[in-house]
Amino acid sequence: MLMRNALCAATALSLITAGSVSGETLTIAIVNNGHMINMQKVAEAYTAETGVELNWVSLEEGVLREQVTSDTATGGGQYDIINIGMQEAPIWGAAGWIEPLNFSAGYDLDDILPAMRNGLSHDGQLYAAPFYGESSMVMYRKDLADAAGVSISDNDSWDNVKAAAAAMHDPENGIYGACLRGKPGWGDNMAFITTVVNSFGGAWFDADHRPVLDSPEWNAAINFYVDLLGNYGPPGSEGNSFNEILALYNEGKCGMWIDATIAASFLEVDGVAYAQSPNAGNPVGANWLWAWAMAIPAGSPNADASAAFIEWATSKDYVKAVGNHPEFGWGSVPTGQRASTYAIPEFQAAAGFAAAELAAIESAAPGATDLKPYVGVQFAAIPEFPEVGSAVAQEMAAALSGAKSVEDALAASQKAADAIMKEAGYYD
Amino acid sequence: MPIVANASRFSKFGRPTLAWIVGILFFFPIFWMVLTSFKTDADAVKPEHLIFFKPTFDNYLNMTENYDYWRFAKNSVITAVMATVFTLVVGIPCAYAMAFNPSRATKDVLMWMLSTKMLPAAAVLYPMTFITKTAGLFDTHFLIILVLSLINMPIVIWMLFTYFKEIPKDIIEAGQMDGANTWGEITEILVPLAWGGIASTALLCFIFCWNEAYWTVRLTTTDAATLSKLIEGNRAPEGLFFGRLSAVSAAAVGPIVVLGWFCQKQLVQGLTFGAVK
Numbered sequence: 001m002l003m004r005n006a007l008c009a010a011t012a013l014s015l016i017t018a019g020s021v022s023g024e025t026l027t028i029a030i031v032n033n034g035h036m037i038n039m040q041k042v043a044e045a046y047t048a049e050t051g052v053e054l055n056w057v058s059l060e061e062g063v064l065r066e067q068v069t070s071d072t073a074t075g076g077g078q079y080d081i082i083n084i085g086m087q088e089a090p091i092w093g094a095a096g097w098i099e100p101l102n103f104s105a106g107y108d109l110d111d112i113l114p115a116m117r118n119g120l121s122h123d124g125q126l127y128a129a130p131f132y133g134e135s136s137m138v139m140y141r142k143d144l145a146d147a148a149g150v151s152i153s154d155n156d157s158w159d160n161v162k163a164a165a166a167a168m169h170d171p172e173n174g175i176y177g178a179c180l181r182g183k184p185g186w187g188d189n190m191a192f193i194t195t196v197v198n199s200f201g202g203a204w205f206d207a208d209h210r211p212v213l214d215s216p217e218w219n220a221a222i223n224f225y226v227d228l229l230g231n232y233g234p235p236g237s238e239g240n241s242f243n244e245i246l247a248l249y250n251e252g253k254c255g256m257w258i259d260a261t262i263a264a265s266f267l268e269v270d271g272v273a274y275a276q277s278p279n280a281g282n283p284v285g286a287n288w289l290w291a292w293a294m295a296i297p298a299g300s301p302n303a304d305a306s307a308a309f310i311e312w313a314t315s316k317d318y319v320k321a322v323g324n325h326p327e328f329g330w331g332s333v334p335t336g337q338r339a340s341t342y343a344i345p346e347f348q349a350a351a352g353f354a355a356a357e358l359a360a361i362e363s364a365a366p367g368a369t370d371l372k373p374y375v376g377v378q379f380a381a382i383p384e385f386p387e388v389g390s391a392v393a394q395e396m397a398a399a400l401s402g403a404k405s406v407e408d409a410l411a412a413s414q415k416a417a418d419a420i421m422k423e424a425g426y427y428d
Numbered sequence: 429m430p431i432v433a434n435a436s437r438f439s440k441f442g443r444p445t446l447a448w449i450v451g452i453l454f455f456f457p458i459f460w461m462v463l464t465s466f467k468t469d470a471d472a473v474k475p476e477h478l479i480f481f482k483p484t485f486d487n488y489l490n491m492t493e494n495y496d497y498w499r500f501a502k503n504s505v506i507t508a509v510m511a512t513v514f515t516l517v518v519g520i521p522c523a524y525a526m527a528f529n530p531s532r533a534t535k536d537v538l539m540w541m542l543s544t545k546m547l548p549a550a551a552v553l554y555p556m557t558f559i560t561k562t563a564g565l566f567d568t569h570f571l572i573i574l575v576l577s578l579i580n581m582p583i584v585i586w587m588l589f590t591y592f593k594e595i596p597k598d599i600i601e602a603g604q605m606d607g608a609n610t611w612g613e614i615t616e617i618l619v620p621l622a623w624g625g626i627a628s629t630a631l632l633c634f635i636f637c638w639n640e641a642y643w644t645v646r647l648t649t650t651d652a653a654t655l656s657k658l659i660e661g662n663r664a665p666e667g668l669f670f671g672r673l674s675a676v677s678a679a680a681v682g683p684i685v686v687l688g689w690f691c692q693k694q695l696v697q698g699l700t701f702g703a704v705k
Binding site: 031033037040041055056058059060061063066067070071073074075077079093228243244246247250251279350 | 468469472494495553554557558561566567643645646649650653657660661662663664668669
């Protein structure tokens with residue numbers, strides 16, 4: 001009897017829950033980013049206006065990717081809209097895992113910053129609409145720089161940046177010249193390190209997709225990075241990424257920080273100055289490019305309603321809706337996606353970093369070049385990159401901590417990357 | 429003589445000290461998690477605010493306002509309770525049959541059941557996703573209850589089998605002499621005698637169901653998503669925000685810790701079940 005009751009109850013529960021999805025409901029998978037969380041509240045107006053109910057599912061990046069790929073492989077339907085990053089958008093678009101996006105004329109596609117639009121397209125077709133974008137830049141304490149008699153200018157040389165870090169470095173008083181990412185991860189230390197390598201004229205792969213981590217450019221860049229962070233960074237830098245450095249900076253312990261432009265909106269210390277990322281004497285600057293974007297998985301049964309929502313959520317009107325929202329305001333609007341956002345006076349007043357951020361994004365070049373024959377700035381837009389990047393990240397952290405020499409770490413990185421790319425079938 | 433004196437001194441002071449050390453070691457992560465849940469994300473990573481800080485409820489407010497904690501908690505309660513009940517309903521007769529009417533294959537069956545726990549879950553992720561979607565069961569309470577029950581069935585049957593083996597078969601046979609049928613043997617004799625063991629098995633099964641994170645994250649979207657999915661979803665792309673993650677984790681493990689606290693007696697009873705002989 002007990003078993004029968006249990007089975008009846010379980011069946012009844014499943015029937016109740018199975019009946020809760022209708023054609024007017026969109027299920028949206030998002031990463032846990034502040035802008036995305038805010039969107040849930042701002043979108044209440046969208047539901048009130050259109051009657052479309054929105055189900056939000058917040059997922060960790062890795063789980064999100066895994067769920068979307070398994071969903072696509074099994075016919076889709078689990079999510080109507082997904083958050084994806086700039087690394088996946090062109091790959092997934094080419095693979096047919098996400099739908100091409102075509103919006104109405106009122107959307108003003110030309111207002112989307114070109115770097116973002118290109119990075120989220122494949123063969124000129126947009127596959128994901130940018131919801132929020134970022135580059136990287138130098139954030140430094142003007143008071144410390146002035147006291148030390150140094151300055152950092154836009155696209156300064158690395159040598160000058162190092163000299164400024166050395167001048168501001170005062171560990172006895174708890175101040176470290178340069179706070180940079182050291183925690184291993186393809187999106188952590190490798191995001192920054194890759195931009196340094198780019199600026200030294202290096203790249204991950206050659207035109208045949210063979211890794212070139214044993215090149216003189218990598219050697220020079222990593223030696224510089226280890227030297228800079230090892231000598232003028234806080235202790236235990238191999239454990240620091242965005243959050244840890246943000247806390248250090250807000251405690252006043254960092255002379256400078258080179259990281260995502262979004263960091264500027266979290267800084268609570270006074271007297272922060274901004275500069276464009278340094279370079280090492282070639283045209284490639286050390287600033288990255290990233291966007292969180294919205295896409296429609298192939299097989300979504302509500303593709304039209306999904307496209308309509310994405311059009312609204314990445315529109316100029318959405319930016320204004322956040323700016324005028326009583327809970328958020330102009331300091332909380334998603335940036336880095338539209339040129340028009342930077343022209344809004346209320347936004348300019350609320351975000352002192354706006355001009356520096358826009359300049360950084362506009363100068364980032366995700367396209368393939370002679371120096372870097374693949375798409376992507378701080379990553380390569382190929383499916384194998386997360387695996388390659390993660391393996392190399394561990395070696396770089398080992399070099400930073402002193403567990404390995406830079407040369408040994410690079411040799412091990414080259415070997416690991418070569419094995420992964422060979423196994424993936426890029427070459428024999 | 430000195431040996432006896434040393435042994436008794438160890439019994440008097442050494443064992444309690446050791447027990448306290450082990451207890452503190454196990455409790456410390458929970459204590460630290462709860463403490464961190466009252467810190468801001470910035471304070472959570474500042475060494476000078478390890479112990480002394482200005483407490484805030486913001487992380488808990490954020491959890492209930494932005495993440496619909498109660499929906500996840502309701503799903504956790506429904507799936508964990510139902511799965512535990514279902515597992516016991518199936519597991520008790522199974523363990524009874526194997527404990528009191530064993531065949532030559534009983535040992536092999538037990539080993540086979542245990543071996544199913546050795547299969548890496550990731551190996552069957554795609555078939556599970558495909559089958560459950562095709563059957564229209566994806567993201568339903570029914571599916572999660574079924575999956576949790578099947579995952580925990582081997583361990584529950586093993587535990588119950590061990591407890592039931594401690595009960596003298598003569599007692600069951602005496603019941604048979606008095607005219608009890610199989611149902612009566614289980615409900616009138618076995619369950620009352622093995623209540624402590626069943627209760628502790630149920631509690632452990634409930635804890636395993638509550639904490640299960642691989643399938644509950646991957647076979648749900650919104651309708652049947654449990655607290656595991658809430659925790660998973662709080663990992664931000666910028667890294668781990670320890671304050672808010674600790675609040676979500678504390679709120680997720682809180683109910684199970686409280687339940688364990690109140691059920692200590694049954695747990696101890698179950699673990700010392702051999703005394704029934």
